[in-house]
Amino acid sequence: MTKITEQSSLYDNLEDMSSKEILTHMNNEDKKVALAVEKVIPQVSILVDELTKRFLDGGRLFYIGAGTSGRLGILDASEIPPTYGMPFDRVIGLIAGGDGAIRKAVEFAEDDTEQAWEDLLEYDINTKDVVVGIAASGTTPYVLGGVKAAKEHGILTAGITNNPGSPLAVEAEIPIEINVGPEFVTGSTRMKSGTSQKLVLNMISTALMIRIGRVEGNKMVNMQLNNNKLVDRGIRFIVEDQGVDEETASAYLKKFGSVKKAIAVLRENRGV
Numbered sequence: 108m109t110k111i112t113e114q115s116s117l118y119d120n121l122e123d124m125s126s127k128e129i130l131t132h133m134n135n136e137d138k139k140v141a142l143a144v145e146k147v148i149p150q151v152s153i154l155v156d157e158l159t160k161r162f163l164d165g166g167r168l169f170y171i172g173a174g175t176s177g178r179l180g181i182l183d184a185s186e187i188p189p190t191y192g193m194p195f196d197r198v199i200g201l202i203a204g205g206d207g208a209i210r211k212a213v214e215f216a217e218d219d220t221e222q223a224w225e226d227l228l229e230y231d232i233n234t235k236d237v238v239v240g241i242a243a244s245g246t247t248p249y250v251l252g253g254v255k256a257a258k259e260h261g262i263l264t265a266g267i268t269n270n271p272g273s274p275l276a277v278e279a280e281i282p283i284e285i286n287v288g289p290e291f292v293t294g295s296t297r298m299k300s301g302t303s304q305k306l307v308l309n310m311i312s313t314a315l316m317i318r319i320g321r322v323e324g325n326k327m328v329n330m331q332l333n334n335n336k337l338v339d340r341g342i343r344f345i346v347e348d349q350g351v352d353e354e355t356a357s358a359y360l361k362k363f364g365s366v367k368k369a370i371a372v373l374r375e376n377r378g379v
Contacts, residue, residue: 110270112243112296114289121292133298136291140299143287144306150283151310154265157281158237158311159318161263162197166235168315169227170200171253173217175297176241176267176304177202178209183308191321192329192365198312201226203249216249223253232262239265239311241304243296245273254278267307269300283307324348328367332360341366349373 118124118132158168170180181200188195203222204213216222227238238257240250245268254264255278266279269287276282285307287299316322321329326344330337344366345356351373359369 110244110246110273111286111289112269112300113294116289116291116293118291133291136288136299137302140287140303140306143285144303144310147283147285147307148310150281151307151314154237154239154281154283155311155314155318157263158315161235161237162315162319164235166237167196167230167232168198168312169230169232169236169238170198170241170308171223171227171238171250172201172241173203173208173247173249174212175301176243176247176250179301179304179308180239180241181209183305183312187312187316189331189333190327191316192331193316193321196230199230201253203247218248220248220252223249224256227253227257232257232260234261237263237265239267240275240279241267241308242273242275243269243300243304245270245275247275251275251278267304269296269303323367323370326366328370329365332364332366341369345369345373349377 121129170184172180181202184198184200187193187198201223202208203219204216207213208216238254240254242250251274254266254275258264258278258280264279265281265283266275267283267285268275269285271284271286276284285303287303290296290298290300292298328344330341332338332341338360341360342353342356345351345360346353348370359373360366363369363372
């Protein structure tokens with residue numbers, strides 16, 4: 108049976124379509140993605156709960172993938188320190204072929220069943236950690252080998268795949284199987300499959316950060332203030348939370364270096 112990710116597109120003769128027709132059909136396919144993701148929320152919720160327990164005990168989250176899937180894991184991991192002020196080594200993305208594969212594909216790197224575990228060992232991975240394998244096909248050797256080895260060493264594993272019942276779904280303890288149907292361009296899993304993976308990764312890391320206390324109300328109070336836009340956002344957060352003027356908010360933010368600390372001191376000083 109042909110994998111869903113390899114099934115023929117519902118559209119044909121794409122080269123004969125106008126630009127508007129191509130974009131309209133792509134958009135119609137993209138509309139299916141969020142509905143497919145909705146169906147896996149129960150599995151994602153289980154993963155977030157398990158991650159929360161382990162994170163609060165000092166554990167880490169590892170994403171492993173190849174190609175587009177690997178890049179998406181790295182993207183999600185790289186955004187956690189600036190957005191939530193977490194150390195860079197708490198959420199880690201690994202890609203088959205190493206960092207060089209982020210920009211340029213490394214031939215046959217994804218076919219090595221041993222390398223993912225070797226990559227994980229460089230981080231002294233342990234049973235407090237969680238490994239999430241990402242593979243649209245659900246058959247990528249790099250990902251399967253890493254998930255299998257991690258599970259054998261008592262490490263919790265999850266698998267994000269777009270082929271229900273695939274080897275990754277079977278191997279992972281928490282399978283997240285997102286059936287988005289065939290791609291607009293047959294087999295081009297950077298499209299709907301990649302979009303669905305990005306949505307799920309957003310859900311995993313954002314929910315985790317909220318659950319471990321890195322968000323207050325609806326604000327990123329632990330964000331890194333490394334450009335003027337973010338400083339201005341931090342000032343606005345303080346103004347909205349404490350009702351002080353911008354000058355006062357700016358002074359507290361400059362003095363304490365974080366929105367969270369500035370708000371905490373203002374609350375204490377004002378007896379709130």
